[in-house]
Amino acid sequence: MDTITTHHHADAHRDDTAAKIGMWLFIFTEILLFGGLFIVYAVYRFKNPVAFDLAHQELSIPMGLINTIILLVSSATVAVSISAIQKNDKKMTMAMLGITLLLALVFLVNKYFEWGSKFEHGMYPGSDLMTNLSNGDMLFFSLYFFMTGLHGVHIIVGMILLGITLFKVKTGAVNSGKYALLENSGLYWHLVDLIWIFLFPLFYLIH
Amino acid sequence: MVLAALIVLTVITVLITSVEMGPYNTAAALLIASIKAAVVLLYFMHLKFDQKIYGIMVGIVMAIFAAVIVVTFFDYLYR
Numbered sequence: 001m002d003t004i005t006t007h008h009h010a011d012a013h014r015d016d017t018a019a020k021i022g023m024w025l026f027i028f029t030e031i032l033l034f035g036g037l038f039i040v041y042a043v044y045r046f047k048n049p050v051a052f053d054l055a056h057q058e059l060s061i062p063m064g065l066i067n068t069i070i071l072l073v074s075s076a077t078v079a080v081s082i083s084a085i086q087k088n089d090k091k092m093t094m095a096m097l098g099i100t101l102l103l104a105l106v107f108l109v110n111k112y113f114e115w116g117s118k119f120e121h122g123m124y125p126g127s128d129l130m131t132n133l134s135n136g137d138m139l140f141f142s143l144y145f146f147m148t149g150l151h152g153v154h155i156i157v158g159m160i161l162l163g164i165t166l167f168k169v170k171t172g173a174v175n176s177g178k179y180a181l182l183e184n185s186g187l188y189w190h191l192v193d194l195i196w197i198f199l200f201p202l203f204y205l206i207h
Numbered sequence: 208m209v210l211a212a213l214i215v216l217t218v219i220t221v222l223i224t225s226v227e228m229g230p231y232n233t234a235a236a237l238l239i240a241s242i243k244a245a246v247v248l249l250y251f252m253h254l255k256f257d258q259k260i261y262g263i264m265v266g267i268v269m270a271i272f273a274a275v276i277v278v279t280f281f282d283y284l285y286r
Contacts, residue, residue: 017258024261028268035272039279046283061221068217076210079251183253190251197243200217201236205224 016180023184027191030154034195037147041202044139051136053207058123059144063114064204067107068196074103075193078162078186088176090169097166100189104159111152115145144203151199154192161185209250216243 045052081096115124122129125145130138165185168174174181220239224232249255254262 020257020261021264024264028264031268032272035275039276042276043279043283046280065217065221069214072210072213072217075247075251079209187252190247193251194244194247197247198240201220201224201240205220206233206236207224 014178016183019180019184020187023187027187030191030195034147034150034198037143037150038198038202041143041147044136044143048136048139051134052140055137055140056203056205056207058118059204060114061204063110064200067110068200070103070107070110071193071196074100074107075190077103078189082179082182082186085169085174085176085179085182090175093169093182094166097162097169101159101162101166104155104162108152108155111148147199148203151192151195154195158185158189158192161188209246213243213246216246 077096077100081093081100084092084096118124123141124130125142130141133141162185165174165182168181216239220236223235223239226232228235248265254265
């Protein structure tokens with residue numbers, strides 16, 4: 001396959017390679033942000049192995065699995081939308097971005113029900129139930145709410161970015177000769193998927 | 208194709224962690240997660256097809272992150 005970045009510049013002030021390097025630099029700060037949280041998780045798990053083992057059984061594996069597959073599929077649809085715009089297939093690009101946004105929404109709805117059932121049982125940060133938990137349990141659920149919550153915020157930001165991109169594809173501002181915005185929003189969306197790839201086994205599966 | 212591989216790997220992770228293998232559960236799950244991450248980086252994020260500079264940058268960041276993990280665990284294991 002050819003290199004992805006366009007080398008023909010429409011004007012002297014446009015540099016798609018630099019734009020992409022900028023996006024990657026931003027992604028690195030995100031990787032280190034979540035990476036730091038993963039290290040916090042690893043250390044507390046190492047210090048509270050029994051509590052983390054028992055607490056993780058409270059999470060629903062099917063729910064997590066469904067959301068994992070949703071994010072993987074949505075990542076693939078973004079990748080297809082980039083291939084489509086390279087082939088100047090505007091309709092396909094827009095359809096794929098639309099599907100991605102829809103899947104992101106389904107992910108958030110699942111998350112709503114997942115968190116909702118925890119809240120119904122009185123399990124939310126600062127609740128009586130949670131403040132009376134043992135240290136290990138409290139750490140597990142605090143990290144669970146914080147990390148999946150922060151990830152959820154990233155989903156919302158990704159949806160906004162992809163939504164703006166979809167609009168610009170529609171108006172023609174993003175087209176087959178100028179699609180750095182689509183590539184960079186795509187990179188962000190894949191990052192969101194990348195983080196979930198680690199969140200899912202660490203919180204739902206490992207024991 | 209890439210998507211199918213990622214979904215298969217996800218299902219394998221779920222199955223493998225449902226079997227009791229002690230500490231190997233964590234190792235297996237993290238290994239598969241790393242493979243999935245590599246697939247996403249190489250194919251979805253185009254590192255395989257793009258200019259080399261992006262891949263080199265990602266490699267450096269991963270190395271820094273790995274170093275931090277190693278240092279942290281040396282600290283906690285031998286404190």
